[in-house]
Structures are given as structure tokens and as C-alpha cells.
Amino acid sequence: MDDLLNLTAHGLSEKIEAGEVSVREAAEVANARVEEVDGDLNSFVTPTPELALERARRVDERLRNGGVKPWEVVPIAVKDVLSTRGVRTTCGSKILEHFTPLYDASALANFGEEPVVVGKSNMDEFAMGSSTENSAYGPTRNPWDLNRVPGGSSGGSAAAVAAGEGWWALGTDTGGSVRQPAALCGIVGLKPTYGRVSRYGLISFGSSLDCIGPMTRDVKDSALLLQAIAGHDPRDSTSANVEIPDYLAGLEGGVEGLRVGVVTELMDERIDAGVREVTSRVAGELEAAGAEVGEVSLPHAYYALEAYYIIAPAEVSSNLARFDGVRYGLRVQADGVHEMYRKTREAGFGAEAKRRIMLGTYALSSGYYDAYYAQAQKVRTKIIEDFREAFSRYDVLVSPTSPSVAFEIGAKTDDPLAMYLQDICAVPASLAGVPAISIPGGLSDSLPVGVQLMGDHFTEPMLLRAARAAERAADFEFSPRP
Amino acid sequence: MISEEQVRHVASLARLGLTEDEIREMGGQLAAILDSIEKIRQLDLADTPPTANPLNLSNVLRPDEPRPGLPREEALSPAPDPVDDLFAVPRID
Numbered sequence: 150m151d152d153l154l155n156l157t158a159h160g161l162s163e164k165i166e167a168g169e170v171s172v173r174e175a176a177e178v179a180n181a182r183v184e185e186v187d188g189d190l191n192s193f194v195t196p197t198p199e200l201a202l203e204r205a206r207r208v209d210e211r212l213r214n215g216g217v218k219p220w221e222v223v224p225i226a227v228k229d230v231l232s233t234r235g236v237r238t239t240c241g242s243k244i245l246e247h248f249t250p251l252y253d254a255s256a257l258a259n260f261g262e263e264p265v266v267v268g269k270s271n272m273d274e275f276a277m278g279s280s281t282e283n284s285a286y287g288p289t290r291n292p293w294d295l296n297r298v299p300g301g302s303s304g305g306s307a308a309a310v311a312a313g314e315g316w317w318a319l320g321t322d323t324g325g326s327v328r329q330p331a332a333l334c335g336i337v338g339l340k341p342t343y344g345r346v347s348r349y350g351l352i353s354f355g356s357s358l359d360c361i362g363p364m365t366r367d368v369k370d371s372a373l374l375l376q377a378i379a380g381h382d383p384r385d386s387t388s389a390n391v392e393i394p395d396y397l398a399g400l401e402g403g404v405e406g407l408r409v410g411v412v413t414e415l416m417d418e419r420i421d422a423g424v425r426e427v428t429s430r431v432a433g434e435l436e437a438a439g440a441e442v443g444e445v446s447l448p449h450a451y452y453a454l455e456a457y458y459i460i461a462p463a464e465v466s467s468n469l470a471r472f473d474g475v476r477y478g479l480r481v482q483a484d485g486v487h488e489m490y491r492k493t494r495e496a497g498f499g500a501e502a503k504r505r506i507m508l509g510t511y512a513l514s515s516g517y518y519d520a521y522y523a524q525a526q527k528v529r530t531k532i533i534e535d536f537r538e539a540f541s542r543y544d545v546l547v548s549p550t551s552p553s554v555a556f557e558i559g560a561k562t563d564d565p566l567a568m569y570l571q572d573i574c575a576v577p578a579s580l581a582g583v584p585a586i587s588i589p590g591g592l593s594d595s596l597p598v599g600v601q602l603m604g605d606h607f608t609e610p611m612l613l614r615a616a617r618a619a620e621r622a623a624d625f626e627f628s629p630r631p
Numbered sequence: 632m633i634s635e636e637q638v639r640h641v642a643s644l645a646r647l648g649l650t651e652d653e654i655r656e657m658g659g660q661l662a663a664i665l666d667s668i669e670k671i672r673q674l675d676l677a678d679t680p681p682t683a684n685p686l687n688l689s690n691v692l693r694p695d696e697p698r699p700g701l702p703r704e705e706a707l708s709p710a711p712d713p714v715d716d717l718f719a720v721p722r723i724d
Contacts, residue, residue, distance in 0.1 A: 387684065498647070521665075529685075
């Protein structure tokens, strides 16, 4: 059974389809793996072994009648920011320690009636962080080196996939939270075009930025999982009413003639030399595979992190206002409603959540709105214009995903600014709403390096095809760790 | 530097309780973050329109038709203090 752990999700799906393995057996293997390694890793806030077995049994029953989608048979880890009916959903926060949602997020509902969920994966509180150290449920550890962080905020999902606690996972990406942990754990992470996947049931962080994305062992799994979750949703007015293409159809088409631009601003000295080296090598391999590779400039990328750290906290300060001790979550009793709000939020939120609420409230407050928030929204326009210009000359843009490999636990916890710098390569695509994928490009200091590929809005089929070629060229072998 | 008085004011706008230690720390941390953000204020963007949605969607509407919602009992089940089929709050001060 252990060899099932070495399969990709599509590989496992084919075996189940062929009748060689049952969904229940797959769920048992995943559960056993969680039991074996999660004491060290802490990938999950809430493992759900019984739920996985029960649902696996029902999917097996349905398999006899046919009509089961190829992805439904593969057990999955779900970031604890996605609402799961009947399964506690904490967002990594004390304020939701006892919260059980009443419905499934649309992305999960699209996946199937009964997703075989192995657990709710750990994350930085309300998805704010780049290391999964800001979780009220303890940090997650990187399967490549237990003294290092897995990245964040979807660090639990990334570690689960890298460790084989399930075959794939859902994460969410506001400013790199799928891509950066994928990079640091040596897996594939895709942030789709903004609006491609419904946000309904995703507990909001930055509503104009949040995207749900696949975290997988290879690019084909990424295409398969995107196929499963994508789609317009009348319950999310920001979801895109755009036809869903077949993401697997042209996946193996190669990069012959594709125009690939390496982003100058994301290859400077802020990026570790070893990371730049791997990125350049992957770009070179794409050229060898027939792509036309050049350099491209996104001049306002230098301002992207700053704009992001105004816009995202501003949206946070608004979104987290819903945690007020009235309809759900923690309440600290007090005499008078305002004191109840203050005490509940003081006790329920961790340090980074408080910091961002404060930063966002400040940036939106009277006298500062134009100087900070409105200015950041204008920078956002400039970044979108930069991308438009770049995509008039190139099909795919390439950069590192993260400026460094996985760092040691505790190394940046006292310095919020140093932590924010982890996002410099990821936030331009977030602000522009374009799709971006991180693939493992190779190693630096024996740790995985992620290479990011970005495409124009709704060009996921082309982006996935390029990423598939890059992944083949990089020849990075997946195997579960530790 | 952001004064403790400013920190208290912003925290009160956000209905966020902070300990005395947090108030002392927050001023310095917010100032450091805002300093690092300062460079975007130097860009001349007077003629640039702001972006709120990356796909430029606005006023997305659907037909206003009644649909089944959550039963009241279920909707109240996660509430910390439901009373008589309602969400209860302490005295409004």
C-alpha cells in the first residue's frame, strides 16, 4: 500500500478507475500517513480520519454506478479557511476555535458532493503570514527540514502534500499564500485568475485579492484540481462568468514558439543568488525546449509590496469586523456591547491579525485615506498597465516565487517587515489578478526553490502547458518527506 | 513614530482591545511599516484612476428572486448567545 503514497493524484485516480484500488484503501493510506508524521509536522488543525473513511466508502459505492468525476476519488487536505459543513473551521484563530460552518465552500461543493477530506490544514491566522507561525494551533514544520517553516499562509496544505498526508490540497492565495509555501515545500501551487474560483464559503481576508488554488505534486494534478473547483457562482458577485476550458486537453503541447519574459525587477539583489540561479536555469531550459526567452520589465513591481501592504490590511480591517461575538465564534462577556466587542477581539485575535487590523484601520481613517489607500489603488492600476504592456510582447512571465528557500522557525517572527518581504515576487500577480503558478525548479542549499510563471487573465490552459514543460525540464522528482 | 494616543484612537475605531504592552509595541511597529510604505506616496499618480477590482467588474446583479435560506434554528446554532430565536447582545451603550 505504501507505493500508493508515491503516486500523483491523477495516477491514483487512474488506479482507482481501473479497479486496482478502492477509495477507502486510499483514505486508509492517507490516514495512516497523517498518524505517522503529523505529530512532527502539525500540518492539520483538525485531522478528519473518520469523515474521510465514511465518505470514501460512499464514493466507492457511487463508483459502481459510474458518473464519479476523476478527482472525486482522491483524498484531499483542505485549508482551514474554507468552510466545511459540519467540520470545525478555525482559520488558525482562537476566535473561531469552536466554529462549525453550516455549508461547504462552493469550491468544495464543485469538487463533489462528498469530498474525501483528510483534514483541515493549518495556516497563519486568517491567512495573514508567510510562515504558518501565526497560527493559534502551533507552527507547521517543513517536511524537508523540521527546523524550518513550510512558508505560509497555506503552510499546512503545502506540508501535507509534500509529506503525502493526502495527494493534494486546497490553499488560498491573497499575496502569495499558495505559491510561496508550495515553493518552500517543493510542490506545485497555482493561484488562478481572480474570480476563476468562487470565494463563497472562503472566510475573507482581502476580498479583491483572495483566490482559492490547487496545491499538488505536479502540474497535471494542478490542472485536474482546477478543473474540479473552477466556475461561476451566483453567490459570489466577484466570480467570473467565463466559460471553463478543458485544462488537461493541451497540457502536454510544449512551449515551441511561446514567448517567455524573465521579469527584471524580480531578479535583483533582494533575491538570494541560489534562487536566481535556479530561476535562470529553468528559463534556459524553456528556451532549449523551443520557447523564445527574453527580459521584460514591470517597473511598478518595485511598489507592489507597499501597495499590497495597504490594500490587504485595509480589506482585513473591514472583513474581520464580522468577528464581533454576536453571530458566531468567541464571545467574552462584558457589561455593554462595545466593551464586549473590544474584549472578544482582544482575546480572540493574535498579534499579526491585530497589527493588520490596526494598519488597515489607520490607512482608511480620516486624513490618511487619500495618502495611503487611494494612492495604493492607483499603484494597482499602474501594475495592471505594466502587465498589459508585458503581455503585449510575451505570453508567459517568469520570476522566482519567493526570495529565499525555507527559513528557520523563529527567524522572522520578531520582525514583521522581514516577513512581509517574503511576498515581493508574489504580490504583483495578486494585485493584477492574473494567474500565477509555482513549480519546483531545483534545489539551493539542499532545499527546494520555486519558479513562478505568470500569464494574462484567464490564460490558465497556456500557463499550465508552459508550467508542465518547465516541470519536465527541471526534472524535479517528487517523493513524500520526511 | 505613532503616539500611544493615536494607537488608542485607531484601536477604538476598530473596536479592538489592546493590552498596555501591545499599545506600546504597536506604535513603533506601525510606524516602521508605514515608513517602508512611504515611497509610494512619492509617485505622482494624480491622473491615474484607482483600481478596486482587478477584472473591473462593477454592479453585478442577479434577479431578485426569493430562494430558500438557512432555517432559523440552524442559522442561530453557532451564535454564542441566542435568545428567543434572536441573536442577543449586551446592553447597547
